[in-house]
Amino acid sequence: MKVDSLSFHHFRNLCDGELQASDGVNVIWGDNAQGKTNLLEAIWLFTGSRSFRGAKDAELLSFSKKDAALTLSFTAQNREQIAKITISPNKQVSLNGVSMGTVSAMAGVFCAVVFAPCHLSLIQDGPAERRRFLDAAICQVKPSYHGLLTEYNRTLLQRNTLLKDMAYHSELSSTMEIWEEHLSRIGGRIQEIRRRYLYRLSPAVKEVYEGLAGGNEQLTLSYLPGGHNEPVSLEGKEAPVFKDLLLQNLRLRRREDMLAGSTSVGPHRDDLLFSINGFSARTYGSQGQQRSVVLACKLSEASLLREVTGEQPVALLDDVLSELDPRRQDFVLNHIKGWQVFITCCDPKQTERLAAGRSFEMKNGVLRPAE
Ligand SMILES: Nc1ncnc2c1ncn2[C@@H]1O[C@H](COP(=O)(O)OP(=O)(O)OP(=O)(O)O)[C@@H](O)[C@H]1O
Ligand SMILES: [Mg+2]
Structure with missing residues (x-):
């Protein structure tokens, strides 16, 4: 499973733009509140699941806009495919030009796993x-x-x-x-x-x-x-x-x-x-331990998905390295070698140890390939 490109229009603070992805590691870096998580959320929606932030469809539209669109070119089972999600304000999806109705029709077509800081709720909440x-x-x-x-x-x-x-x-x-x-x-x-x-x-x-x-x-x-x-x-x-x-x-x-x-x-x-x-x-774990449990679940979910479908799912890792000590960070970076990864961080130095891929700076909703 591989994302080739993603284009977006009026999706949250991402006005109009495109991401040409590397097959390996894609680092998206930038200051707080620039749109890094929004970009991962856009890719995630193609799995057919709800937003990992629990957002309602209408919240995905850029403020005061009535329509949004996302187009994902991806390769699955050695076939290039194009899926398009329109939000106005309900989500509808088409796959290779054929309307599929609700986005849940994408389950099993495009596969990804996501880790975001809000997933600590997996341990901390009910x-x-x-x-x-x-x-x-x-x-x-x-x-x-x-x-x-x-x-x-x-x-x-x-x-x-x-x-x-x-x-x-x-x-x-x-x-x-x-x-x-x-x-x-x-x-x-x-x-x-x-x-x-x-x-x-x-x-x-x-x-x-x-x-x-x-x-x-x-x-x-x-x-x-x-x-x-x-x-x-x-x-x-x-x-x-x-x-x-x-x-x-x-x-x-x-x-x-x-x-x-x-x-x-x-x-x-x-x-x-x-x-x-x-x-x-839940009761006794430290922040780092709870983060590690959630990460272990997400990374294992990816391995199991590969075992069942024969395809390595795309990994969306939002701010995954903060709160982990350097040894734990190294373990994560080693574990995801060979996967297609979209990883966000504030400081691109954090991910320098990852094998070369592409690096993008996100600034105020505008994505620029970095040198
Ligand atoms: N529907 C929307 N329309 C326009 N802007 C929005 C919408 N939803 C969220 N935003 C804005 O998107 C901005 C960036 O969100 P995002 O969560 O992607 O930031 P980030 O780069 O991941 O930041 P951090 O490093 O703090 O996690 C926020 O300023 C928020 O106000
Ligand atoms: Mg974020």
Whole structure:
């Protein structure tokens, strides 16, 4: 997977311009608030995922403009392709001249992994952030997963509505049985896919983290499905039958859920736990340790994506080196050798140790190739 060029028009503070990318390392440097992260965000949107900053579509338009456009020329499976995203204010995408509708159609077509400072929320915030990471990562290796999530959310909404209606109409309990079976079938499938993904991701995350930390620290990743009391093992291939457990739990908790008016078990309550030498990284980890855990997840996500699709995804690394000590910085720079990388920083000296590629200065939304 390789970005050949990106052109932009009225995207955030990027007025009109083009980036001709190197196959190797592309350094984008400049002062704060110049548009470096905006550029990475523009490339990221072509993966079909939402903005990694959680921005709404309308926020992507340059202030007071009504339309924005991004055009990406990229090479995937040895084929040159062109995708175009228009924002006015909703996003629409076309691929090789054919309209594809919503941008999620790009999942699995253009693949990238992104690390940005806001991703520390993966450790620091609540479980929703960790589910978001997991779902975005799985969608890229298994695009049909997106449809499963949509169907699950729709069915969950049905159960929640029914929970409220049942307070007045007890005769609805047989309808509830049907919805719960459906919900547990889809929910169980989602949990099984998540566990299988984590089973493959976990050894790589451990290895990268331990490399970053210099072998003094051990990282453990566990999966806690919503409604289970104990994390599920990611060591062996054995897994519980999620569907049966979920159905059991839904029936068991129905009364409580009726009082609360919402469903308390299922994949929408799943969580991931990270611990360093047996202690929660969220509660006890230092800034550098938390940053390293997130980086380990992102770099491993890239390796797994390559393993599954046969293509190395593009790496978008936003301000990745700050807060890492020089040894950890060296590990990251070594690890990404041979990948196509877009890396931002304030001081281009930070990335001097990277193999030659191209360097661009971003100033007030204008991108200039640097000497
Ligand atoms: N929709 C928008 N229209 C116009 N400008 C915007 C829009 N959204 C954000 N900006 C502006 O883009 C500028 C740069 O944003 P960006 O996050 O890319 O900076 P950066 O170069 O990554 O800075 P830092 O080094 O601080 O991370 C900000 O000044 C912000 O006000
Ligand atoms: Mg930035």
